Amino acid sequence: MATRRAKPAIALSICLLAAVTATFAIAFVAASASLTPPATAIDEHSYAEEVATAMAGSSAASGQTLIAEYGCGACHISGEGRVAPLFAGIGARAARRRPPLSAEQYLFESILYPGALVLDGYANAMPANFRDRLTLTEIGHIIAYLLTLDEATGNT
Ligand code: HEC
Numbered sequence: 001m002a003t004r005r006a007k008p009a010i011a012l013s014i015c016l017l018a019a020v021t022a023t024f025a026i027a028f029v030a031a032s033a034s035l036t037p038p039a040t041a042i043d044e045h046s047y048a049e050e051v052a053t054a055m056a057g058s059s060a061a062s063g064q065t066l067i068a069e070y071g072c073g074a075c076h077i078s079g080e081g082r083v084a085p086l087f088a089g090i091g092a093r094a095a096r097r098r099p100p101l102s103a104e105q106y107l108f109e110s111i112l113y114p115g116a117l118v119l120d121g122y123a124n125a126m127p128a129n130f131r132d133r134l135t136l137t138e139i140g141h142i143i144a145y146l147l148t149l150d151e152a153t154g155n156t
Helices: 002-033 048-055 060-069 090-097 103-112 136-148
Strands: none
Touching: 048 103, 048 136, 060 136, 090 103, 090 136, 103 136
């Protein structure tokens, strides 16, 4: 009796498991699809929509906090054995790095898809998972903060 009852219960569990897995798979694909993949051929429209959304209401002060929180300074810091470029002066540099991308578009791409352009003299060592860890709003805050940095500021 007990074993006969157990079978439908197992079948039901398997169905439930399959349903839950499918739901997660669909949610994952939907979430991944919500961000533009790295542009293979860039133009002035690349990332433009997301950048506009990210920058709406962005706060440089929040960006500074997030940069500390996410440990960007572990690599982007002055000193010996530095593995990444300093943030000092990045606001002006970003505008020239990858024409026709604007400074905002370039910073957006650098944070989400660091492999899209690996700077001369550096390894492709920037973590590629910030796109999963940061919300669009947080990315906007970080970009706003980076844009405020001139040569004298931002040596984290
Ligand atoms: C493990 C080391 C590491 C960490 C942590 C890291 N980065 Fe980077 N980052 C790099 C390296 C290496 C480069 C240069 C290579 C390249 O172009 O991908 C880079 C490049 C960049 C650039 C382009 C810089 C330029 O001068 O054009 C930006 C912007 C940037 N990182 C932002 C960030 C932000 C924001 C964080 C934290 C949320 C962060 N990085 C965390 C290693 C790191």
